[in-house]
Amino acid sequence: MLAELRGLNEECGVFGIWGHEGAAQISYYGLHALQHRGQEGAGIVTKEGKKFHVIKGEGLVNEVFSGNQINDLKGNSAIGQVRYSTENGRGIENVQPLVFRSTTGSLSVAHNGNIVNAVELREHLERQGSIFQTNSDTEVLAHLIKKSSGSLTQRDRVKKALSMLKGAFAFVILTDDGLMVAQDPNGLRPLSLGKLGDAWVVASETCAFDIIGAEWIRSVEPGELIIINDKGLQSDRFAQAADPAMCSMEYVYFARPDSDIDGINIHSARKRCGKRLAREVHIEADVVTGVPDSSISAAIGFSEESGIPYELGLIKNRYVGRTFIQPSQELREKGVKMKLSPVRQVVNGKRVVMVDDSIVRGTTSKRIVNLLKEAGATEVHVVIASPPLVSPCFYGVDISTDSELIATNRTIDEIRELIGADSLTFLSAEGMLEAIGRPDNTKNCGQCLACFTGEYPTEIYSDTVMPHKKEIV
Numbered sequence: 001m002l003a004e005l006r007g008l009n010e011e012c013g014v015f016g017i018w019g020h021e022g023a024a025q026i027s028y029y030g031l032h033a034l035q036h037r038g039q040e041g042a043g044i045v046t047k048e049g050k051k052f053h054v055i056k057g058e059g060l061v062n063e064v065f066s067g068n069q070i071n072d073l074k075g076n077s078a079i080g081q082v083r084y085s086t087e088n089g090r091g092i093e094n095v096q097p098l099v100f101r102s103t104t105g106s107l108s109v110a111h112n113g114n115i116v117n118a119v120e121l122r123e124h125l126e127r128q129g130s131i132f133q134t135n136s137d138t139e140v141l142a143h144l145i146k147k148s149s150g151s152l153t154q155r156d157r158v159k160k161a162l163s164m165l166k167g168a169f170a171f172v173i174l175t176d177d178g179l180m181v182a183q184d185p186n187g188l189r190p191l192s193l194g195k196l197g198d199a200w201v202v203a204s205e206t207c208a209f210d211i212i213g214a215e216w217i218r219s220v221e222p223g224e225l226i227i228i229n230d231k232g233l234q235s236d237r238f239a240q241a242a243d244p245a246m247c248s249m250e251y252v253y254f255a256r257p258d259s260d261i262d263g264i265n266i267h268s269a270r271k272r273c274g275k276r277l278a279r280e281v282h283i284e285a286d287v288v289t290g291v292p293d294s295s296i297s298a299a300i301g302f303s304e305e306s307g308i309p310y311e312l313g314l315i316k317n318r319y320v321g322r323t324f325i326q327p328s329q330e331l332r333e334k335g336v337k338m339k340l341s342p343v344r345q346v347v348n349g350k351r352v353v354m355v356d357d358s359i360v361r362g363t364t365s366k367r368i369v370n371l372l373k374e375a376g377a378t379e380v381h382v383v384i385a386s387p388p389l390v391s392p393c394f395y396g397v398d399i400s401t402d403s404e405l406i407a408t409n410r411t412i413d414e415i416r417e418l419i420g421a422d423s424l425t426f427l428s429a430e431g432m433l434e435a436i437g438r439p440d441n442t443k444n445c446g447q448c449l450a451c452f453t454g455e456y457p458t459e460i461y462s463d464t465v466m467p468h469k470k471e472i473v
Contacts, residue, residue, distance in 0.1 A: 012096070012396075013037030013204040014110045014191075016079040016172035018179040018228045020199035024073035027080040030201070030208040031061045036256060037112075037204060038084035041095035045108040048075035050176050052106050056095045076199075077179055079172040081110040084398065094134045097174070100142045105154075105176045107145065111138040112204055113168035113189045114396035116460055121164065141171065158182075159225060159238040166458055168247070168395035170220070172202060178229030185242040186457050187222035188395050188448055190250055190261045200228045205259040219262055245448040245457040249397060251436050252386045253294050253357045262446070264437050267297045272435035273385040273427055274301025274355060281425040283381050286350040289313030291357075291368060292340070298385035299355035308353060311346045313372065340368060348376030358386045359415070360399065362406035366419040373420075382421040387429045388412075391454040399451055429453070 013034030017023050027044045042064045043056025053073045057064040061082060081096040097110040115121075118137035121144065126132070130143045144161035152160065158173065158180055168188035173180040181202050183191050194201045196214040203209060206216050220226060223239040247254075250261055257267035274297065288310045290299025303310035317339055352372055359365050369380045388407035393399040402408045406415055416424035427435075429452055438446045450456045 012081050012083040012110075012112050013208075014079070014081050014112050014170060014172050014202075015204070015208055016077075016110075016174070016179050016181065016202040017196070018077045018200045019230070020196060021076050023076050023078040023199075024070050026196065026199075026201070026212050027078045028061065028065055028070055029212050030203055031080045031082050033208040033211040033256075034082050034204055035061055037254065038082040041083040041092075042081065043083075043095050043097050043110075044070075044073055044078055044080040045097040045099055045110075045174060046073040046075035046078040047108075047174055047176075050106070051075075052099055052101070052108055052174070054097070054099050054108070056092075056097070058092055058095060077174065079108060079110050079174045079179070081112075091135075094136045096136070096138060097172075098134065098136065098138055098142065100146070102146065104146075104150075107142055108174040109138055109142055110172050111136075111141070112170045112191075112396065113184065114394060115140060115165050115169060116167035116394050116458060117165070118167075141165065141173075155225075155227060155236065159236065162225065162238040170204065178227055181220055181226040181228070182238065183220040183222055183224055185223040185239040186245040186448070187219075187241070188245055188247055188457070190246065190255065190259075191220040192260075193217045193220055193226065200233060202226075205255055205261075207256045207259040210258065216260070243457060244446045246446060247393075247395065247397065248386070248432070248436075248447045248449055249358075249393075249451065251447075252432075254397075257294075257297055269436045270294070270297035270357075270385065271301035271304075272437075273432055274298035274303075275305040276431040276435040277355075277383055277385055277425070277427045278302045278305035280428060280431055281383060283308075283353055283383070283423065283425075284351065285353045285379070285381055287311045287313060287346065288353045288355060289346070290355045292316035295355050295357045295385065298357065302353065302355050302383065302385075306353075311343070313343050313346045313352060313354075314368070315341045315343060317341065340371065342371045342375035342377075344375045347372055350377055351379040351381070352377045353381045353383060354421075355383050355385060357384070358389055359384055359406060359419075360389060361404055362415060362419050365421075369420045379422040380420075381423045382416070382419065382425070384424075384426045386427055386432055387449075387452040388415075388426050389451050391451050393451050394456070394460055395448070395450075397451075 015030040041058045042061045045054045097108045100107045115137040121140050125143045148157035169184045170189040170191040171182040194209045194214040194216045201214050222241040225236045225238045227234045251269050255266045288303040288308045290296040372380045390407050
């Protein structure tokens with residue numbers, strides 16, 4: 001469903017490149033491909049010798065880098081980020097990459113995810129004299145690196161700092177001497193390594209490689225630290241890999257359909273989820289339609305498996321201004337009609353199966369059901385290509401507090417009644433894992449299911465939970 005209307009957003013996307021004379025321009029196109037992961041801010045930092053150049057700002061990539069100022073970013077290496085921020089993280093000072101300059105060397109950091117012990121670490125660092133300039137947990141890593149013993153090598157300082165972090169994180173770190181790339185021990189956030197000629201590139205999603213013409217090499221491994229410099233690439237570890245737990249919502253909603261995560265194509269996975277959903281429920285209907293855009297793949301799969309024809313019953317207006325990307329519930333509700341329009345000739349007099357990827361609050365689902373019925377649909381059967389969302393996420397996804405999640409403490413029939421659907425079906429967790437391509441017969445299925453089960457793959461700290469008003473024992 002539409003992230004800007006329902007409050008389900010990925011934190012950000014990161015990109016890095018080493019050894020290309022057009023590093024800034026390549027980074028621009030890479031970030032543009034990752035724009036779906038964050039629309040509130042963008043930034044690029046390049047390295048020219050020992051000098052760092054930075055341009056960042058609030059807005060979309062083409063807004064931040066309008067005109068020719070991208071040419072001011074000199075150097076053959078760069079890192080960048082597109083950002084979605086939570087309420088406490090807004091403001092230009094929180095737009096990444098962050099840059100830190102000192103007599104011992106410069107450092108620039110960009111991050112995707114959420115460090116669940118960031119508050120605890122921040123308080124510890126402040127007691128030792130650190131002064132923070134942002135609200136971002138990304139800054140914690142920079143302070144930890146600088147606080148490490150001066151007798152350690154830079155690689156060991158970074159490894160020591162990373163080992164103190166808990167939660168989900170995919171870091172790109174630009175230093176005077178090289179580009180460092182790190183993935184949390186559970187591999188909660190996607191991060192891939194590629195090559196563009198002789199240059200090395202890294203990105204949150206492989207779709208960024210496609211747009212710049214890079215070759216995918218492999219995924220960054222959980223607990224791995226990659227060091228790239230003029231001598232080449234070296235792989236090290238700052239932690240042993242834990243049980244792999246890639247975020248399920250990457251497959252369900254966040255990632256672009258043309259991306260691959262852990263060798264699994266997103267479009268194909270979503271289509272298989274739709275097929276599995278059609279096998280789990282039998283509905284007598286005339287037409288299948290998907291909520292643009294992330295649900296289209298699942299809707300096609302549902303149609304193929306069920307034999308019910310697929311039609312474009314809902315059209316997305318791609319020219320609505322970003323004024324509607326706001327957190328207020330009132331604007332979310334009003335924004336639905338601005339964002340979506342039913343195709344009356346397709347749904348009028350028809351029994352419609354409406355396929356969606358997930359339901360968060362339920363407000364948007366209710367309004368879409370109403371739109372279809374106002375356009376003449378005689379029945380609207382809602383099928384969801386994922387299990388019910390019952391718990392908040394603490395790993396970098398802005399999923400609502402549990403009090404706002406419609407599926408928390410409600411039965412399927414109660415949710416169906418609230419959204420006004422004639423029937424409501426969610427894909428089973430087992431069906432989702434099987435369709436995506438993960439084993440479903442062990443606890444270590446390779447995916448994080450916390451938002452569906454309330455079982456978190458890492459320790460959750462009380463200061464992380466408090467903003468979500470949920471007690472975790």
